[in-house]
Amino acid sequence: MKPFDHASADAARERQDILTKPPGSLGRLEELAIFMAGWQGRAVPVLNRAQAVVFAGNHGIVAQGVNPFPQQVTALMVDNFRTGGAAINQLCKVAGAHLSVVPLDLDRPTGDFTQGPAMAEAEVAAAMETGASAVDADADVLLLGEMGIGNSTVAAVQAAAVLGGTGADWVGPGTGANSEEMDNKRRAVDEGLARHQGGGTTAVLSAFGGREQAAICGAILRARELNLPVILDGFICTAAAAVLTLDNAEALEHCLIGHQSTEPGHRRMLDALKMSPILSLDMRLGEGSGAAVALMVLRGAIACHADMATFAEAGIG
Amino acid sequence: MKPFDHASADAARERQDILTKPPGSLGRLEELAIFMAGWQGRAVPVLNRAQAVVFAGNHGIVAQGVNPFPQQVTALMVDNFRTGGAAINQLCKVAGAHLSVVPLDLDRPTGDFTQGPAMAEAEVAAAMETGASAVDADADVLLLGEMGIGNSTVAAVQAAAVLGGTGADWVGPGTGANSEEMDNKRRAVDEGLARHQGGGTTAVLSAFGGREQAAICGAILRARELNLPVILDGFICTAAAAVLTLDNAEALEHCLIGHQSTEPGHRRMLDALKMSPILSLDMRLGEGSGAAVALMVLRGAIACHADMATFAEAGIG
Numbered sequence: 175m176k177p178f179d180h181a182s183a184d185a186a187r188e189r190q191d192i193l194t195k196p197p198g199s200l201g202r203l204e205e206l207a208i209f210m211a212g213w214q215g216r217a218v219p220v221l222n223r224a225q226a227v228v229f230a231g232n233h234g235i236v237a238q239g240v241n242p243f244p245q246q247v248t249a250l251m252v253d254n255f256r257t258g259g260a261a262i263n264q265l266c267k268v269a270g271a272h273l274s275v276v277p278l279d280l281d282r283p284t285g286d287f288t289q290g291p292a293m294a295e296a297e298v299a300a301a302m303e304t305g306a307s308a309v310d311a312d313a314d315v316l317l318l319g320e321m322g323i324g325n326s327t328v329a330a331v332q333a334a335a336v337l338g339g340t341g342a343d344w345v346g347p348g349t350g351a352n353s354e355e356m357d358n359k360r361r362a363v364d365e366g367l368a369r370h371q372g373g374g375t376t377a378v379l380s381a382f383g384g385r386e387q388a389a390i391c392g393a394i395l396r397a398r399e400l401n402l403p404v405i406l407d408g409f410i411c412t413a414a415a416a417v418l419t420l421d422n423a424e425a426l427e428h429c430l431i432g433h434q435s436t437e438p439g440h441r442r443m444l445d446a447l448k449m450s451p452i453l454s455l456d457m458r459l460g461e462g463s464g465a466a467v468a469l470m471v472l473r474g475a476i477a478c479h480a481d482m483a484t485f486a487e488a489g490i491g
Numbered sequence: 492m493k494p495f496d497h498a499s500a501d502a503a504r505e506r507q508d509i510l511t512k513p514p515g516s517l518g519r520l521e522e523l524a525i526f527m528a529g530w531q532g533r534a535v536p537v538l539n540r541a542q543a544v545v546f547a548g549n550h551g552i553v554a555q556g557v558n559p560f561p562q563q564v565t566a567l568m569v570d571n572f573r574t575g576g577a578a579i580n581q582l583c584k585v586a587g588a589h590l591s592v593v594p595l596d597l598d599r600p601t602g603d604f605t606q607g608p609a610m611a612e613a614e615v616a617a618a619m620e621t622g623a624s625a626v627d628a629d630a631d632v633l634l635l636g637e638m639g640i641g642n643s644t645v646a647a648v649q650a651a652a653v654l655g656g657t658g659a660d661w662v663g664p665g666t667g668a669n670s671e672e673m674d675n676k677r678r679a680v681d682e683g684l685a686r687h688q689g690g691g692t693t694a695v696l697s698a699f700g701g702r703e704q705a706a707i708c709g710a711i712l713r714a715r716e717l718n719l720p721v722i723l724d725g726f727i728c729t730a731a732a733a734v735l736t737l738d739n740a741e742a743l744e745h746c747l748i749g750h751q752s753t754e755p756g757h758r759r760m761l762d763a764l765k766m767s768p769i770l771s772l773d774m775r776l777g778e779g780s781g782a783a784v785a786l787m788v789l790r791g792a793i794a795c796h797a798d799m800a801t802f803a804e805a806g807i808g
Contacts, residue, residue, distance in 0.1 A: 199776040201772050201774040458513070459516040481580075482578055
C-alpha cells in the first residue's frame with residue numbers, strides 16, 4: 175500500500191497554476207484533480223474506468239417497525255438494478271460508470287440488534303471479504319452505494335457508536351418514516367446502544383450489522399491497498415465507512431463524499447469526520463446515486479486538469 | 492411564445508411519484524426534470540442537443556485600473572476557446588454540449604462608463620441581435636457564458652443599477668484584483684451610478700455596457716421565444732440577465748442558475764432574484780464553466796425521469 179503521493183499532488187498543483195484561468199478559479203475541481211493525482215501517484219491522473227458497486231442486505235431491525243416498506247423490497251430493488259430500471263442505472267450511464275450489484279444473503283437478514291448481535295464476527299469477516307472481492311482492480315475510481323430496507327436505522331446506531339450521541343441525534347426519516355416509525359427508530363437505536371459494548375470496527379459491525387455495511391468497509395480497505403480513490407454516497411454509506419475509523423483514524427483519507435444527503439444526520443456526520451461533500455442537491459436516495467452525480471463533476475475536473483492549455487501554450491502573459 | 496406548460500409539469504410531477512424511489516428522494520433532480528417538462532411542453536422532456544455560447548467583449552472601464560490583466564487577453568482567450576484549450580472546452584466535451592464562441596467587436600471596446608455612456612442605443616440593439624442570432628433553434632437547452640477583461644466591474648454596476656446598492660455592495664476580486672484595483676472598481680461603480688440615470692434594459696446596457704452582456708440578454712429573449720430552457724453561468728452572466736428584469740419581472744423564468752460563484756456579489760444577487768443555483772463548487776471562472784458542470788446534473792435528472800422503471804413495472808407495492 176502506497177501512501178498519498180505528495181510529490182504528484184504538488185506537481186498537479188503547479189500544473190493548475192499555469193493553466194489558462196485565474197489561479198484557483200476552478201475551485202473544487204482543482205482540489206479534486208490534486209486529490210486524484212496524489213492517490214493515483216501521477217501528476218496527471220486518469221479517469222478511464224469508473225466502477226460503481228451497490229451492496230444490498232436485509233436487517234432484523236425491521237421487526238421494530240422502523241420502515242414503511244416491507245423487507246421484500248430489497249430483493250425487488252436488486253432486480254431493478256439488474257434490469258436497469260433504477261436511478262443508479264441511469265446516473266451510471268450518464269456518468270460513465272460500470273455498475274456492479276452485490277446482494278448479500280438477502281433471504282437471511284441480520285439479527286435484530288435490540289435483541290442481540292446482528293452478526294457473528296465470522297459473518298462480518300465474510301461480508302467484508304465479499305466487499306473486497308467486488309472491487310475492480312483496474313478501475314481508476316470506485317463509487318460505493320447501498321440498498322437495504324431498514325438500513326438508515328443501522329446507519330444511525332453506527333453513527334452513535336462511532337461518533338457519540340443518541341437516537342435523537344442521528345435518526346431521520348430515511349425512506350419516509352412516519353412519526354410512529356421515527357419514534358421506533360430512535361428507541362431502537364437507544365436500546366441497541368444500551369445493549370452492546372463499543373469496540374473496534376468488527377465489534378460494531380457485529381453488534382449492529384449489516385452485511386452491506388461490512389461489505390462497504392471491506393471495499394474501502396481493498397481500494398486503499400490498490401491506491402484507488404473512492405467516492406462514498408450519502409448518510410448510510412458514510413456511516414458504514416465511519417466504522418472503519420474506530421480501527422484507523424486515517425482509514426477514509428482516500429475517500430470523497432459525493433453528496434450531502436437531506437437526511438439530517440449526514441451533515442452532523444460529515445462535520446465530525448471533517449469531510450466536505452462535493453454536491454448538495456437535496457437528494458436522499460442512496461444506492462450510490464449521489465456518488466454517481468459527483469463522478470460527473472470529477473470527470474470535469476480531470477478533463478480540465480489534463481487537457482487545458484497552459485498560459486505559455488496559449489501565448490498569454 | 493408559449494408560456495410554461497403547467498399540464499406538462501404536472502404530468503412530470505406525477506411520473507416522478509411513481510418511479511422506483513421514495514417520492515422526492517431525487518431532490519433537485521426531480522425539480523429540474525419538472526422545470527424542463529414545463530418549458531419544453533412535454534411530460535418527458537428531452538436533452539439531446541445542448542448548446543453553450545460564450546460571448547466575448549472589451550470594456551473601456553479598464554482605463555480605471557480595475558483588472559490585473561491587459562485587454563488583449565480577451566482576444567487571446569477567444570483563440571483559446573476556438574482551439575479547444577480552455578476550461579469550457581473540456582467541460583463541454585464531458586457534458587456533451589456544442590460550444591459556440593461569439594466575439595463582439597473586440598477591437599472596439601465600449602466607452603468608459605465613468606466618462607460617458609458605454610454604448611449608443613443602436614450598438615446595444617446590434618449586440619442583442621448578435622446574441623439572439625447565435626441561438627440554435629434546434630437545441631434542447633442553452634448554456635450562456637462570457638469572457639471580457641474588466642467585465643466583473645460592469646457586472647457590479649449592473650447589479651447596483653438593477654437591485655440597488657453601491658460599489659461596496661457588489662464589487663469583488665473578479666479575476667484577482669489587488670486592493671488598489673478593488674478600490675478602483677468600487678470607485679468606478681459609484682461614479683458610474685452617479686453619472687447615469689437608471690431606466691429600462693436598453694438604457695442600463697447603454698450606460699454601462701457591455702456588448703457580451705447585451706448579447707446574453709438577446710439570447711435569453713430569443714430562447715424564451717423558442718421555449719428553450721437556459722442555464723446561466725455565474726456572477727457576470729447573472730448580472731447581465733438581471734438587466735432584463737427591468738423591462739419584465741418574469742424575464743428569467745425559463746432560466747436556471749448553473750453555479751454560485753465565490754464572487755461575493757453573486758449570492759446577494761441570487762437572493763434578490765430569488766434564484767437557487769444548482770451547484771456550488773467554489774468556482775469563479777466564468778466562460779460558461781459553471782453552466783457546463785450543471786448541464787451534467789441536468790442530464791442525470793432527465794435520464795432518471797425518462798428511463799427509470801415505475802413501481803408497477805418493477806412489481807413493487
